[in-house]
Amino acid sequence: MDHFQYRDGVLHAEDIPLPRIAEEIGTPVYVYSRATLERHAQVFRDALKDVPKKHIAFAIKCNPNLGVLRVLARQGYGADVVSGGELERAIAAGMAAEDIVFSGVGKTRAELALGLDRGIGQFNIEHEAEGVALAQIALAKEMTARAVLRVNPDVDAGTHAKISTGKAENKFGVGIDVAPEIFGRLAALPGLQMRGIALHIGSQLTSLDPLEAAFERAGRLVADLRAAGHSITHVDLGGGLGVPYRPDDDPPSPAEYGAMVARVTRDWDVTLLFEPGRVIAGNTGVLLTEVLWVKPGATNPFVIVDAAMNDLARPALYDAYHDFVAVKPTGEKMTASIVGPVCETGDTFARDRAIDAVEAGDLAVFRTAGAYGATMASTYNSRSLVPEVLVDGDRYIVVADRIAAGTIMAAERVPDWIE
Numbered sequence: 001m002d003h004f005q006y007r008d009g010v011l012h013a014e015d016i017p018l019p020r021i022a023e024e025i026g027t028p029v030y031v032y033s034r035a036t037l038e039r040h041a042q043v044f045r046d047a048l049k050d051v052p053k054k055h056i057a058f059a060i061k062c063n064p065n066l067g068v069l070r071v072l073a074r075q076g077y078g079a080d081v082v083s084g085g086e087l088e089r090a091i092a093a094g095m096a097a098e099d100i101v102f103s104g105v106g107k108t109r110a111e112l113a114l115g116l117d118r119g120i121g122q123f124n125i126e127h128e129a130e131g132v133a134l135a136q137i138a139l140a141k142e143m144t145a146r147a148v149l150r151v152n153p154d155v156d157a158g159t160h161a162k163i164s165t166g167k168a169e170n171k172f173g174v175g176i177d178v179a180p181e182i183f184g185r186l187a188a189l190p191g192l193q194m195r196g197i198a199l200h201i202g203s204q205l206t207s208l209d210p211l212e213a214a215f216e217r218a219g220r221l222v223a224d225l226r227a228a229g230h231s232i233t234h235v236d237l238g239g240g241l242g243v244p245y246r247p248d249d250d251p252p253s254p255a256e257y258g259a260m261v262a263r264v265t266r267d268w269d270v271t272l273l274f275e276p277g278r279v280i281a282g283n284t285g286v287l288l289t290e291v292l293w294v295k296p297g298a299t300n301p302f303v304i305v306d307a308a309m310n311d312l313a314r315p316a317l318y319d320a321y322h323d324f325v326a327v328k329p330t331g332e333k334m335t336a337s338i339v340g341p342v343c344e345t346g347d348t349f350a351r352d353r354a355i356d357a358v359e360a361g362d363l364a365v366f367r368t369a370g371a372y373g374a375t376m377a378s379t380y381n382s383r384s385l386v387p388e389v390l391v392d393g394d395r396y397i398v399v400a401d402r403i404a405a406g407t408i409m410a411a412e413r414v415p416d417w418i419e
C-alpha cells in the first residue's frame with residue numbers, strides 16, 4: 001500500500017496532511033514515510049526467501065539520512081558504503097560494522113585503513129593496486145581484510161549511460177576475462193582474505209535479462225576460481241533494480257528478481273550479498289514544493305516552483321521523469337513546463353507535460369524522490385540545503401535541517417590580504 005494518499009482531497013504522508021508540513025517546516029522539503037520504508041525492506045527480504053544464505057546491505061548513497069538508516073538498521077539491514085563519510089554514517093545510524101560492505105572505485109588509503117579500524121565485514125576491491133594497498137595496510141595493522149574482487153561482466157544494462165556500470169568501457173571492476181589471474185595474485189597476499197567476487201551493472205534496471213546474463217557469467221567465474229583452488233564463499237550481486245517513476249512504468253518486482261536470483265544461483269553454495277538502493281528508498285519519499293508563479297510561455301505556461309535542480313538534480317542530470325501532482329487537486333488539468341528558480345535552462349523538471357492545474361501558492365509534490373534526491377542536493381545559486389522530514393503515522397520529525405545560505409557563508413572567509 002502506498003502511504004502517500006489523498007484523504008478528503010488532500011495529499012497525506014501516512015496520517016500527516018502535507019500542507020501541515022509545508023506550513024510548519026516550509027518548502028521545498030523532502031518527506032519520507034517510515035511505513036513505506038519498512039514495507040519495502042520487508043518486501044525485498046521476502047523476495048529472497050529462496051536464497052538460503054544472504055546478507056542485505058542498503059546502498060546508502062541513495063539516501064544516507066541518519067533517520068532513514070536507523071529505520072533500516074532496525075530491519076536488520078547492513079550498508080553498502082562508498083566513502084569514509086558513508087562508513088561513519090552507517091555506524092552512527094546503528095548498523096553493525098560487520099554488516100558493512102565498502103564499495104567504490106576510488107577508495108583512498110586512509111579510507112581503507114578506516115574500514116579496517118572499524119572492523120567492517122567486507123571490502124569490494126575494484127582493481128589490483130587497491131587490493132595490494134589494502135593487504136599492505138592490513139598487514140601493518142596485523143589484521144586480515146576480508147575482500148571480494150569486483151568484476152566487470154561487460155553487459156549492457158539497458159539503462160541511462162550515466163548510471164550504467166557493467167560495460168567494459170565503464171570504470172568499475174576488473175574485466176571478467178582477467179579476473180582469475182588478478183584474483184590469484186591477490187589471494188596469495190598475506191593480509192588479504194579473498195573470499196569471492198562482486199558485480200553491479202547499473203541502476204534503474206527495468207529488465208531482468210542483463211542481470212541474469214551478468215549473474216550467469218559470475219557463476220562461471222566462481223566455478224573457474226574454485227577449479228583453480230580458491231575458496232569462494234561470498235558473491236555480491238550489487239543492486240540496480242528499477243522502480244516505477246511514471247504511472248504506467250512496470251519494472252520487474254522484487255519477487256521476480258528474487259526468483260531469478262534463486263534459480264541462477266541455486267548451485268553456487270555461497271553467501272549472497274545484495275546492495276539494493278533505489279528499490280528500497282525511491283518510492284518512500286516525495287519532494288514537497290510550492291508554486292511560486294505561473295508565467296506565460298511561448299507555447300505552454302511555465303509553472304515556477306520553489307524547488308530547483310539543486311534540490312532534485314535527477315531531471316537536469318539524466319532527463320529523469322518525476323511525477324508531479326498537486327497536494328489539493330481541483331480535477332482540472334493544464335499543460336505546462338515545470339521549472340525551478342535556478343538560473344539555468346536545465347533547471348527544468350518537465351517540459352510541456354499534462355499536469356494537475358496549479359496556480360501560485362498551491363502545493364505540489366515530485367514523487368519517487370526518496371532515492372538520489374536529497375543526497376544529491378547542493379546549495380547552487382546560494383540556495384539553502386533542502387531539509388528532510390520522516391513521517392511515522394500521525395507524527396513527524398525533521399531528520400535533516402534546512403541549512404541556510406547564511407550558514408554556508410559563515411564557513412567561508414575573505415582573505416585579510418585582499419585590501
Ligand SMILES: Cc1ncc(COP(=O)(O)O)c(C=O)c1O
Nearest residue numbers: 059203204239240275276277278
Ligand atoms: C556498487 C553499487 N551497489 C549498489 C548500488 C545501488 O544501486 P541501486 O540504487 O540502483 O539499487 C550502486 C549504485 O548504482 C552501486 O554503485
Ligand SMILES: N[C@@H](CCCC[NH3+])C(=O)O
Nearest residue numbers: 163203204314318371372
Ligand atoms: N544518481 C543516479 C543513480 C546512481 C547510482 C550510483 N551507483 C540516479 O539518480 O539515478
